[in-house]
Amino acid sequence: MKDVxxxxxxxxxxxxxxxxxxxxxxVRPETEERVMAAVRRLAYRxxxxxxxxxxxxxxxxxxxxxxxxxxxxAEIARGAGDRAAAAGYVLLISGAAAEVRTEILEDRVxxxxxxVATAQSVPDLDVPGAPPGILINRRGPASxxxxxxxxxxxxxLATRYLLSLEHSRIAHVAGPQDVDTARRRRRGYVDxxxxxGLDVPAELTVESTFDEEGGAAxxxxxxxxxxxxxxxxxANSNAAVGAMAAVREAGLSVPQDVSVVGLxxxxxxxxxxPALTTVRMPLAEMGGRAVDLLLGMIAGDPGGAVMVxxxxxxxxxxxxxxxxxx
Amino acid sequence: MKDVxxxxxxxxxxxxxxxxxxxxxxVRPETEERVMAAVRRLAYRxxxxxxxxxxxxxxxxxxxxxxxxxxxxAEIARGAGDRAAAAGYVLLISGAAAEVRTEILEDRVxxxxxxVATAQSVPDLDVPGAPPGILINRRGPASxxxxxxxxxxxxxLATRYLLSLEHSRIAHVAGPQDVDTARRRRRGYVDxxxxxGLDVPAELTVESTFDEEGGAAxxxxxxxxxxxxxxxxxANSNAAVGAMAAVREAGLSVPQDVSVVGLxxxxxxxxxxPALTTVRMPLAEMGGRAVDLLLGMIAGDPGGAVMVxxxxxxxxxxxxxxxxxx
DNA sequence: CTGTTAGCGCTTTCAA
DNA sequence: TTGAAAGCGCTAACAG
Numbered sequence: 001m002k003d004v005x006x007x008x009x010x011x012x013x014x015x016x017x018x019x020x021x022x023x024x025x026x027v028r029p030e031t032e033e034r035v036m037a038a039v040r041r042l043a044y045r046x047x048x049x050x051x052x053x054x055x056x057x058x059x060x061x062x063x064x065x066x067x068x069x070x071x072x073x074a075e076i077a078r079g080a081g082d083r084a085a086a087a088g089y090v091l092l093i094s095g096a097a098a099e100v101r102t103e104i105l106e107d108r109v110x111x112x113x114x115x116v117a118t119a120q121s122v123p124d125l126d127v128p129g130a131p132p133g134i135l136i137n138r139r140g141p142a143s144x145x146x147x148x149x150x151x152x153x154x155x156x157l158a159t160r161y162l163l164s165l166e167h168s169r170i171a172h173v174a175g176p177q178d179v180d181t182a183r184r185r186r187r188g189y190v191d192x193x194x195x196x197g198l199d200v201p202a203e204l205t206v207e208s209t210f211d212e213e214g215g216a217a218x219x220x221x222x223x224x225x226x227x228x229x230x231x232x233x234x235a236n237s238n239a240a241v242g243a244m245a246a247v248r249e250a251g252l253s254v255p256q257d258v259s260v261v262g263l264x265x266x267x268x269x270x271x272x273x274p275a276l277t278t279v280r281m282p283l284a285e286m287g288g289r290a291v292d293l294l295l296g297m298i299a300g301d302p303g304g305a306v307m308v309x310x311x312x313x314x315x316x317x318x319x320x321x322x323x324x325x326x
Numbered sequence: 327m328k329d330v331x332x333x334x335x336x337x338x339x340x341x342x343x344x345x346x347x348x349x350x351x352x353v354r355p356e357t358e359e360r361v362m363a364a365v366r367r368l369a370y371r372x373x374x375x376x377x378x379x380x381x382x383x384x385x386x387x388x389x390x391x392x393x394x395x396x397x398x399x400a401e402i403a404r405g406a407g408d409r410a411a412a413a414g415y416v417l418l419i420s421g422a423a424a425e426v427r428t429e430i431l432e433d434r435v436x437x438x439x440x441x442v443a444t445a446q447s448v449p450d451l452d453v454p455g456a457p458p459g460i461l462i463n464r465r466g467p468a469s470x471x472x473x474x475x476x477x478x479x480x481x482x483l484a485t486r487y488l489l490s491l492e493h494s495r496i497a498h499v500a501g502p503q504d505v506d507t508a509r510r511r512r513r514g515y516v517d518x519x520x521x522x523g524l525d526v527p528a529e530l531t532v533e534s535t536f537d538e539e540g541g542a543a544x545x546x547x548x549x550x551x552x553x554x555x556x557x558x559x560x561a562n563s564n565a566a567v568g569a570m571a572a573v574r575e576a577g578l579s580v581p582q583d584v585s586v587v588g589l590x591x592x593x594x595x596x597x598x599x600p601a602l603t604t605v606r607m608p609l610a611e612m613g614g615r616a617v618d619l620l621l622g623m624i625a626g627d628p629g630g631a632v633m634v635x636x637x638x639x640x641x642x643x644x645x646x647x648x649x650x651x652x
Numbered sequence: 653c654t655g656t657t658a659g660c661g662c663t664t665t666c667a668a
Numbered sequence: 669t670t671g672a673a674a675g676c677g678c679t680a681a682c683a684g
Contacts, residue, residue, distance in 0.1 A: 001662065002661080002662095011671045012661090013662095013671065013672080017664085022663095025670095026669065027669065028670090031670085043454070043455065045429075045455060047379070047660090047661050048434055049375050049376075049378035049379040049384070049660085049661080050660070050663090050676090051661080052662095052676095053375040053662075054663050054676050055663070056676075058375070060434065068394075068399075068419075069400035071397065073394075074395035074421070075395070078394070078421060078422075081421050085422070090420070090431065090434070091420070091421070091422075092419070093394075093418070093419040093421065094407075094418065094419065095403050095404060095417070096404075096407050103371075107373065107374045108418075128369070129371060212593075212594055212597045216597070238594070241594055248599060267538075268538055268567055271538045271542070272599070273571070273574060273599040327677065327678065328678095336654075336655085338677090339654080339655070339656080339657095339678095342679055343680090346679080351653085351654095357653080357654085373676085373677050376660090377678055378678095379660050379661065379677080380677080380678050380679045380680085381660085381679070382660075
């Protein structure tokens with residue numbers, strides 16, 4: 001910047017205010033032109049570290065995604081990244097466990113988004129020195145700032161679809177019930193069943209992990225109960241993929257013997273065999289809202305527990321049909 | 327740090343050297359103890375911006391992954407992140423197009439890893455002011471620094487497996503041939519075919535994109551040639567998933583009518599129907615090697631074009647069988 | 653064994 | 669309309 005100032009024959013403070021579009025500054029057009037020309041000629045690029053040191057603002061947001069291989073985070077990150085960019089921030093993503101690396105991330109960002117999957121422990125938000133943090137896709141203790149989608153409505157929608165196909169023995173491959181997200185999904189299943197006047201036998205809900213393996217294991221168990229369920233609502237699409245595998249494994253077929261629906265419309269859903277019927281949740285929007293909330297907190301707002309209520313959308317493909325014998 | 331120094335009754339420079347484990351420093355044990363106690367009591371955390379400003383080192387590495395929803399990058403990132411952590415660096419990932427946000431990333435990191443997918447244009451490495459950059463999983467113009475795996479060997483392995491099953495009409499769903507990675511894979515296919523004394527009819531290779539859609543479209547085309555191929559080597563596993571869908575679409579089945587192998591062992595391969603036989607490439611290792619190379623360049627080394635030659639591994643599942651009529 | 657000093661590149665108040 | 673000056677928190681010679 002010193003070079004630019006010298007080149008333009010002005011002081012660095014002028015260059016700085018010009019570059020930051022200081023509105024309290026009135027500058028002669030020709031001077032401005034001279035400075036801008038110098039900036040261009042020297043290909044000047046401000047030094048982020050110096051700026052950060054001075055302003056105590058990094059203009060970056062961090063997003064912690066321990067399970068990078070889970071594609072739903074890609075969509076959340078996309079939404080968050082776009083919103084951050086619109087606000088002039090960079091979104092820096094960190095894979096790896098929330099604990100260790102977060103500390104190192106902390107002083108490189110003005111705020112943190114935790115997309116920490118289910119089973120893992122909730123990071124401790126509002127640590128004294130740390131920048132504000134928000135949980136994405138799950139709630140934390142007390143009123144930790146968080147943004148979730150309407151999981152309950154999503155699973156209810158999936159369940160109602162099965163109901164409309166005339167299923168009544170509908171099972172639920174539930175997520176880990178120590179996670180609120182999984183509990184909300186289960187509640188959506190129960191909601192829809194009871195609203196239809198059906199009762200919800202305990203043996204038709206099996207708790208499992210949010211992955212293919214968990215979905216497969218729970219489904220295997222479910223297929224052993226009699227009378228056998230004719231349809232399965234999986235707590236997420238990875239579990240649904242596992243569920244379909246387990247149905248085949250049992251010598252049955254989807255959807256003739258058992259229908260399967262998954263939550264979250266993963267990219268390859270339509271290429272599965274059969275193509276998986278899913279409920280699409282507003283994930284990118286959730287990411288965007290999380291950034292909004294975080295930006296607010298950086299500005300001093302208290303935070304809060306937000307739910308994105310954009311209605312889930314049913315994507316009908318080939319994994320559901322009427323119950324066998326109909 | 328000033329507070330810590332005051333608390334311990336020493337100068338900040340002492341604190342700094344102590345905290346950075348300066349070996350040329352000899353300090354009285356009790357003094358060291360006093361400083362460390364103060365650090366703990368005050369919960370002192372060094373200011374990254376100040377340190378960066380002073381040392382001109384961020385101790386962070388950036389990784390640009392435009393297509394975050396492609397799971398193979400998750401594994402590459404894992405390998406890179408672990409290696410970076412071992413060297414005392416943080417790995418900062420940025421989704422989004424390489425062009426725009428790279429500029430903003432550039433002065434927050436000491437080096438950049440570009441995991442820029444295929445179709446997209448190669449980023450311009452060695453821009454004057456920019457930190458060193460490396461291409462991952464593809465080569466660039468001239469001798470841009472890059473790290474790739476042995477794609478040729480991987481696809482050759484897949485092809486030989488099909489050959490061992492007695493296939494001879496083996497087709498290749500090739501990746502975009504303007505990308506070296508895709509060309510190497512194609513060469514692996516040709517290698518294996520010729521080594522087996524077979525010729526490689528042009529109509530059995532179809533160029534397509536690296537995704538499900540491309541794999542499906544090319545496969546549909548391939549199934550129309552007569553005599554119809556009995557097996558397909560897909561340039562990656564997403565394309566393989568699309569290929570399997572296209573086979574079904576044509577009223578045929580995998581592997582009875584057509585066998586399919588994919589490159590890259592994606593997480594849900596074993597849950598597909600049928601479970602996909604793949605070739606596992608050393609992706610995490612590629613990420614790690616890329617970090618090594620980048621760290622070297624940061625230290626002044628020239629870079630270079632590296633290939634990770636760890637042998638690919640065949641993961642036999644259910645998508646391949648002997649040709650029909652055997 | 654420990655302290656002094658200068659300065660990294662920027663922003664911001666104040667003065668001219 | 670522009671410049672001077674101070675200082676953000678740290679590191680690295682160098683001096684004592």
